[in-house]
Amino acid sequence: MGRSNEPPRLPDGGFAAWSRDRLALARRGADECGDVWQLEPGVYVAATAGSCEDVLRRAQDFPKAPSPLFPPLKQSDGAPTAEERAHAHAARMRGLRAQAVAARIGEIAPRTARFADRWPAGQCVEVLPPVRHVLAETGLHYLFSEDAPTLLPFASQLFLAREVLIRPSRWVWPRWIPTPARRFRTRQQVAFTNALRPIVRRRRSSGRLGDDLLGQMLRPTSRYGPLPEEAVLDTLPGITVATFETPSRAAGWILLHLARYPRAADRVAAEAALLPADPAATTSTHLDCLPYTQALIREVLRLHPPSWLLTRRATRRTQLAGYTVDAGSTVLVCPYTAHRDAREHPEPDRFEPERWLDDSGSPAKCGAFLSFGTGPHACEGVALAMAMLTLLTAQTARRHHLSEPPGPEPGFEVTTFEGLATVGLRLRATPRG
Template sequence: MTAVEPLIGIPGPAGDTYLGNLHAFSSDPLGFLTSCAREYGDVVRLGDHNVLLTGPELVERMLVDRGGDFNKKGVEDSGRAARGRGFPTAMMNSDGAEWKMKRRRMQPAFGRTLAVKAAELVDAQGERMLASWKLGEQRDLHGDVSVLVLRLVTQLMFGDEFTDRDAALVSRLVRPIMELSTSPLLLPDWVPTPRHIRLKRGLRDMDRLLRRLTSDPAAVDAERAPVLHALVTGTPTPSPQELRDELATLVLSAFETSNDAVVWTSVLLARHPDIAERVRDEARAAFSAAPPGLSRMERLPYTGAVVRESLRLYSPAWMTSRDSTADLRFGGFTVPAGTTVTVSQWVNHRDPRHWDRAEEFDPGRWLDDSARKMPRGSYFPFGLGARACIGASLATTEIVHIVADVWRRHRLELVDPRGITPRPALALQPMGVKVVPRAW
């Protein structure tokens, strides 16, 4: 849909004569959005048909109160998010009645039973990863955690874990998706660029992998594979393409976001040894007093606060965009139908107007009432409203348990603290994280 009228009166950067703000955004998305919010306020014109909302009340109005007046298609499927190219019938790439039907079909799987199962499985996977570590030996933390998370995710979905070969396959597919999502120049799919070739090859490999995993009759057992069971037995029964798209997007999104969150949290703990020691002490007490499961989670309140604070500073979901389907009013301005409206977790989570010491890593803010009194639109790492992440509770359980397990055993030393940078692709990836495990 094309906007029927320009964005009248909304302040924002003028940009280049021909490219507008494309270069500024592409070269430094996080810095560009932050500077726009600080200079122009709660409603910012980013382009002829693009608006940024930063006021917490406006974010809540968009995602919760007026969520039905926005579509996801046309924004994250049009090319910048490569997952839409490969998985067009997935729930997360659907809108309207189609999205509601698919959400209802999948929702039963993402309850307490799945969280309990995750809490039990994460221990074994953590033990497996840490058994391969040697004190004083440099590790690629992102790579190690990615294998752990992939095995955990596939156990929850299929009742069986990925092999090392399968895990490598999925990891290879993530790379071209992330590359395409950060590229300012999006060529048609048929142009045989190296990225497109890697992406198409990866999608074919993913198809074969999912067909193999779902062909096992045991894979649709409700206890062994609750997610796959909910999909296959739901109404209406998904077509083969729908099944493939749903499973692929769930695997890829759960893999990358949880992986990034664990790594960012570990980077912050490595930079704050006093906080890391408190996590160590709490985790050791919890692991010795409670068996694997959610009862252990209840004994990790400080580690949970650490994870929430990490998600504030480095939320894997750093930006969300939607296309408006109706003329709407935000902050005294008219936003016409057809406008792409963006909100940014990176911007809002660090807004000094709403967060005390916004740039500081302070888990303590989550242990009193200060953070709980914040407006909803100030903190939304998993989104808000009807389209909030279906696996938010599950992901939090996984992240907290993995962080606790790693840090109760080891103190991680950053090899190059200054070389770690955020890469804003489909998820906010931590780049350059090499660590050396040390004894406490």
């Protein structure tokens, strides 16, 4: 007999229904059960804004799963200590904070402009591959500056390893089993690390550490001195892929909305007309003059958060939204349904970028927004991601009208496994007059 205060179970729910249509079942669970509902014994879904934020902010009770996609490589001279990893994270964050990103907008803008410049006029093309390539170029330049072209092929293989590793499978193998996908991941991680190692050593030996994120990590601090080489190398494969993988999924949804809402696209284009003709002259001040563009991006990400489901595990028996959650239980945090909480966002299914602006057209905070997480484990690259997406959106709308292929069926497939994406999305670009 179950506990009287356990979260409610969704009738006809469970893993079988979940595997058929995860988005639909998530909506049903939120609508019929409220804040928290039970998918299977020991597996719960935090479905509304309050319960999602509660889980994400209580990192001690609900820590992030300790299984990174690119775990530290086993080194003959020993892996970095927990303290060294903490220092590496702090150094990485210095390079990703909003002030650091703002100072390098003039480097980001020309690379994101290449997407619009390269789009063949009048042709219907699959957009995610070129988006991913441009954002990979942009992200790697931000991380590694002039060394980015050397590392770009290895980063592309890391992305492929990620895609192979997360591919749905009938079997869930224990983490210690070296499956073919895991061996492929390790080979690509080793190749990336081996390509990066001489760059680190060259910069240190020359004393020219650089002003990019890698330079921030190589710069000694007065308190801790220089980071060990392995502590620098271990932390970079994951963040390298993250700089373009999640933003690429987001960009697919944004471009689709530019095609489906031409009036909104026209308004973005009007803002973008004020950007410098030379993208390299763009500054953070110019980004501040794109409030509607940023509001449109936030609205798209509210409706279609690329990381629509986050996994946490309870470390102890605790309470969540008035229900008891046992130690070891899995809690699925669902920004997708939290963003559709009508208590937070009136008419939550309506696409309305204006909800993120106040009466004067300036940015305004409006309800829950969990597309980049929140709390101790919020996305550390949010400033970089927003800068890349804002510039890509503005420059694309400035140059092109977008449209979907004719026909009654959508020209893409919505996938929900390890992210919400528009796989196979095809759009046509017509130059603006």
